[in-house]
Amino acid sequence: MSWRYAMVGQPMPLYGSPFADADGNVWLPSYRLAYPQEGSPYTVISSDGEWLGQVEAPPRFRILDVTGGLVLGVLRDEMDVENVVVYGLVGGPSLVR
Structure with a gap:
């Protein structure tokens, strides 16, 4: 859990740090307080x-x-152990393992 004090007049970010893929597309992660x-x-x-x-x-x-329709990443389990995984991008709104 995390705490965030809202300051009047201080904007909250919509996105985290962007990155580009091998095709030149820009990926903008939605901002999250716990793990941005x-x-x-x-x-x-x-x-x-x-x-x-x-x-x-x-x-x-x-x-x-x-790259090439594949997404390489790190998945943390419930014990915060990190595992390297590869997902394939499909036409729907989600990643498929």
Whole structure:
């Protein structure tokens, strides 16, 4: 759990740190207070500025790299043990393992 004191006049971020995949698309993770580097969902924008959609990532999943329709990342289990996993992107709104 985390605490956040709202300050009047202080904006809350909508996204965490963006990153680019091998195709030049920009991935914007939704901002999360507890683990800001583990954003879900991710908004994907092409290098031309076209909105490509959103990708729902599993909870506690941090993306490391995206290329060729595959997503490499780290998945933390309930004991906070990190496992390297690869998911495939499909046409739907979620990642498939």
